[in-house]
Amino acid sequence: MSSGVYTCGGCGAHLSVAQMRGTDCPYCRTAFPHHARAIEHAALVQQVMAQNMAAVTPWMVPAAPAAAHQLQAVVDQIHHAHETARRTTNRIALAIAVTVAASVFGTILCAVFFG
Numbered sequence: 001m002s003s004g005v006y007t008c009g010g011c012g013a014h015l016s017v018a019q020m021r022g023t024d025c026p027y028c029r030t031a032f033p034h035h036a037r038a039i040e041h042a043a044l045v046q047q048v049m050a051q052n053m054a055a056v057t058p059w060m061v062p063a064a065p066a067a068a069h070q071l072q073a074v075v076d077q078i079h080h081a082h083e084t085a086r087r088t089t090n091r092i093a094l095a096i097a098v099t100v101a102a103s104v105f106g107t108i109l110c111a112v113f114f115g
C-alpha cells in the first residue's frame with residue numbers, strides 16, 4: 001500500500017502527510033523544499049526588519065545598551081563635576097569667611113592692645 005503523497009528528493013522515500021508536517025525527511029534528514037524556503041523567507045524578513053529598525057530607530061539596534069551605558073557614565077561625570085564644584089565653592093566660601101574673621105579679629109586685637 002502506497003500512501004505516500006510526497007517523494008523525498010534526497011532518498012526517494014514516499015512520505016505521508018503526517019511525515020510531511022516535520023521539517024525534514026525522517027529517513028535521510030533532507031530538509032523539505034517548502035521548509036527550506038520558509039527558513040530563507042524568515043531570515044530575509046528578519047534581515048529587512050533589522051535594517052529598517054536600524055534606519056528608523058538607531059537606538060534600538062543591539063548597540064543601544066552600550067550607548068545607554070556611555071550616556072549614564074557621562075551623566076555621572078557631570079553629576080560628579082557638579083558635586084566637586086559645589087564642595088570647592090563651599091571651601092572657598094569657608095576660606096574667605098575665616099580670612100575675614102581673622103582680619104576682623106586682628107583689627108579688634110590691634111584696637112584693643114594698641115588703640
Ligand SMILES: [Zn+2]
Binds near residue numbers: 028
Ligand atoms: Zn529522504
